[in-house]
Amino acid sequence: MTTTPTAVANVGADLLADAVADQATPVTRVDWRPPMTGTEADLATVAADPLRRTANERALAAMLGVTATLVDVAPASELLGLEAGQFLHAGPPITWDRMSGPLKGALMGGAALEGLVADPEDAVAIFESGANVSFEPCHHRSAVGPMAGVVTPSMWMFVLEDATTGRRTYCSLNEGLGKVLRYGAYSSEVLTRLRWMRDVLGPLLQKAVRGSEPVDVTGILTQMLQMGDEAHNRNRAGTLMLLRDLSPAMVTSGMDSADVAETLRFIGGNDHFFLNLAMPACKLALDAARGIEGSTMVVAMARNGTDFGIQVAGTGDEWFTGPAQLADGLFLGNYGPDDANPDIGDSAITESAGIGGFAMATAPAIVRLVGGSVPDALATTRRMHEITLGENPRWSVPVLEFQGTPTGIDVSMVCRTGILPQINTGMAGRVAGVGQVGAGLVTPPAEIFPKALARLAELTRARA
Structure with a gap:
């Protein structure tokens, strides 16, 4: 006696599933x-860890329990103790000889901004000698920096605070897009803008923030995800809500009305301005x-244009690194893949926290900037649930029935499934001074997750 199955589950290759389906039998295809x-x-070893x-x-729970508020704006010298010749940068630690073009370009421009040289090109000799200069990751000083992430002593920084614990994180002010320092450009136009940000924008924002109620950045993130932003490469709604909260205090600040008008125009015309608040909010969380001993959750993903590094809750401040990858996306003007530098920036902290590329379903219009299609955006958010520990109920996706964004990348899940975190990103020109050449999608190098897993297994065995 033979029986015909009423349903079949197929794991792996589709060959058998196709054959069964051709015989009019329902098949559940398991993507394994x-x-x-x-x-x-x-x-x-890690799966058996009792912790x-x-x-x-x-x-x-600790991550989801944080609420980030904007409480101040002040120079990096005051907030982070940066002194002349000290520079922060994005990503894991790196030396001058291994730096990418955009990071070198941003440091050259930063040296000119600080008056260490008159011409940015002259900074190369100083950096090559290493005399009276130092480089340190933003993450090592509770800060984050987009793209090259270069921070110098005179740059003004946003200050975000968790009201419950008093912990703080920091990020520089956003310059806009195109030929800007964070993309490695250092022309006179770039330096003029940075000096205006130092002399006008920073002090005015300080007066506005200190003259207003603390801005609930986490709350704005919640709202903007309902309004078509994903808080990495699309921040339009977030920027306008920030402007709404701060503009009354700017107008009544007592500062020159022309400076106030120029500041309002600058922020209103810079859709990415809120990114530099989203990033430290994610880092704060x-x-x-x-x-947390035994935890396999990723707490940072960061790139310096040469290396991509991650840090994990259960392994302290150790970096696990591999080569930064080239993004696949859309290019500006006549630029193409040969013009692009490998992935760079601390902005993948947004994906680490469950937004950005993990929340692409909230911002289907993002595909017009980074490539792909609307179905791709929806599929990406769904796929990221397979490598995360849970969902963020604050940050929900309307088109997915208000499901929370996938949150808490699990090193062991990445290694078990082979699914890599999806990041959407800008692309910097590989040659110092060029600036932005495009935007696209990228993933970390696969080998960094087994490295982190091996360290977690080593720590597990040491405790046994």
Whole structure:
């Protein structure tokens, strides 16, 4: 006696599933992949760690419990203790000889801004000698920086605070798009804008922030995700809500009316202005999960244009690095792939927190900037749920029945599924001084997750 199955589940290759479907039998296709090569033993060790489940629950809860408010704006010298010759940059640690073109270009412009040289080109000799200069990741000083992420002592910084703990994070002010310092440009036009930001924009924002109620950045992020932003490469609604909150205090600040008008025009015409608040808000939340023993949750993804690095809650401040990848996307003007530098910037902190590329379903219009299609954007958000520990109920996706964004990247899930975090990003020109050449989609180098997993397994075995 033979029986015909009423339904079949197929795991792996579709060949068998196609044959069954051709016989009019329903087939459930399971998208399964083997673990990343060489991770099997470490996955078993980490899975058996008695701390892991509770540690990850604690890490996710700590992150979701943070509320970021904008409480001040002040120079980096005052906030971070930066002195002449000290520079912060995006991504993991790196030396001058290994730096990419856009990072070198941003440092050259930063040196001219600080008066260390008259001509940015003259800064090369100083940096090559290493005399009286130092380079340090923004992350090492509770800060984040978009693209090259260069911060110098005279640059003004946003200050975000968690009201419950008093912890703070910092980020520079956003210059706009195109030929700007963070993309490695250092022309006289770039330096003129930076001096205006130092002399006018920063002081005016300080008066406005200090003269207003603290701005609920986490709340704005919640609203903007309902309004078509994803808070990495689309920040239009967030920027306008920030302008709404601060403009009355700007107008009544007592500063020159022409300066106020120019500031309002600058912020209103710079759709990316809010990005530099979204980033430190995400870092503030993720930093709450740092140092939780046994947790496999990623607390930072960052790139310096040469290396892509991640940090994990259960491994302290250790970086796990691999080569930064070239983004796949759309280019400006006559630029093409040969003009682009590998991925750069601390802005992947947004994806680390569950927005940006993880929330592309909230901002289908983003595909017109970074490439792909609307179905791709929806599929990306769904796919990221497979490598995360939970959802963020504050940040929901209307088109997915208000499901929370996928939150808390799990190193072990990435290694087990082979699915890499999706990041949408700008592209800097590979040659110093060029500026932005496009925008696109990118993933981390696959090898950094097995490296992090191996360290977690080592720590697990040490505790046993």
